[in-house]
Amino acid sequence: MNNFRKYWQSFKEYLQIEKNASPYTVKYYLNDLEGFFSFLNAEGIANLYEVDGRIVRVFLNALYDQQLSRRSVSRKISTLRTFYKYLEREDVVTTNPFSAIRLPKTESTIPGFLYTKELEKLFEVNDLTHPLGQRDQALLELLYATGMRVSECQQLVLENIDFFIGTVFVMGKGRKERYIPYGKFAEIALETYIQDGRKTLLAKSNQPTDVLFLNNRGFPLTERGIRDVLNRMVKKAALTVHVHPHKLRHTFATHLLNEGADLRSVQELLGHENLSTTQIYTHVTKDHLRRVYMKSHPRAND
CATH class of the missing domain: 1.10.150.130 (Tyrosine recombinase, N-terminal domain)
Structure with missing residues (x-):
C-alpha cells in the first residue's frame, strides 16, 4: 500500500x-x-x-x-x-486499463417528491413566535423556494440574501456560482427570522458570525442539523413519508415542470451541468398528465 x-x-x-x-x-x-x-x-x-x-x-x-x-x-x-x-x-502509465470497460447499466429510479397537501402540513407545524420556529420556517421555505442542495444551504451567509431583488447567491458544486430567485413566502420567513429569531440565537453564543442558519446554541447549523430539523417537522406534521432535504429539491423541480417551466430554466436553477441530469424530473403525476391531455387534445372533450 x-x-x-x-x-x-x-x-x-x-x-x-x-x-x-x-x-x-x-x-x-x-x-x-x-x-x-x-x-x-x-x-x-x-x-x-x-x-x-x-x-x-x-x-x-x-x-x-x-x-x-x-x-x-x-x-x-x-x-x-x-x-x-x-x-x-502524469506519465506514470502509458495506457488506461479501465478506458474500454463499459459501465454496468444502473437501475433507473424516479425521484420522490411531496404533494401540495403534504407540503402544507409541513408549513403549518412551526411556532413562529419562537426563535427556533422562525428559523425552521425560514429553512423550509428557502429549501422549497430555491431547490438548493443542503450543502449549499448550510454555507449561506447573510450577504448571500438580496432582499431588494429577491435572490439568493449560491456556491454550488465545483465552486460554480448561481443566483436563484425566491418568492414572497420565503421572503417573509427570512425577514422574520433574521430580524428576530436569529438575533436571539446569536446572543447565546456571544460569538459573531454571518452564517445564516444557527443552531439552538447560536453556532452555525450543520448539514446534519438541517436534516434533524426536517425530521422533527415531519414528526410534528404526522407525515408518513420520509422527508430529507434532497426530497425538497426533487419537489421544487417537479412542481416547476408540472406547472409549465421549461427544462433549461429548471436546469439552471438546480445548477446541473448537464441537461440529462435534469431530465429525470420530467416525470409527472397521472392526474397532471390527464389534465394536460384533457385541456390540450382536440378530441379529448365534446
Whole structure:
C-alpha cells in the first residue's frame, strides 16, 4: 500500500485544486482508491502500470462477489478510469486499463417528491413566535423556494440574501456560482427570522458570525442539523413519508415542470451541468398528465 500512497495524495490534490471537486466527491474517490490498492496488494501487484485487462476483470469479479449494487460498481469503475486518466497525464502509465470497460447499466429510479397537501402540513407545524420556529420556517421555505442542495444551504451567509431583488447567491458544486430567485413566502420567513429569531440565537453564543442558519446554541447549523430539523417537522406534521432535504429539491423541480417551466430554466436553477441530469424530473403525476391531455387534445372533450 505504501508504494501507492504518493499517487493517492497527488490524485487528492488534483481533485481538490484542479477539478474543484466537492468534499463528498473527494471522499468517495479516495475510498474507492483505497479498496483498489488493497486488491492490488492482495494480488501481489506492486506497480500501477502492471494493471492490464486481465487484472481489471479479476477486480470486477471481486466487486461482484461482494454483491455490490450496479450503481456502486459503476462508480468505482468511473473513479478508477478518472484515476488512470490522471496517471496517463502524469506519465506514470502509458495506457488506461479501465478506458474500454463499459459501465454496468444502473437501475433507473424516479425521484420522490411531496404533494401540495403534504407540503402544507409541513408549513403549518412551526411556532413562529419562537426563535427556533422562525428559523425552521425560514429553512423550509428557502429549501422549497430555491431547490438548493443542503450543502449549499448550510454555507449561506447573510450577504448571500438580496432582499431588494429577491435572490439568493449560491456556491454550488465545483465552486460554480448561481443566483436563484425566491418568492414572497420565503421572503417573509427570512425577514422574520433574521430580524428576530436569529438575533436571539446569536446572543447565546456571544460569538459573531454571518452564517445564516444557527443552531439552538447560536453556532452555525450543520448539514446534519438541517436534516434533524426536517425530521422533527415531519414528526410534528404526522407525515408518513420520509422527508430529507434532497426530497425538497426533487419537489421544487417537479412542481416547476408540472406547472409549465421549461427544462433549461429548471436546469439552471438546480445548477446541473448537464441537461440529462435534469431530465429525470420530467416525470409527472397521472392526474397532471390527464389534465394536460384533457385541456390540450382536440378530441379529448365534446
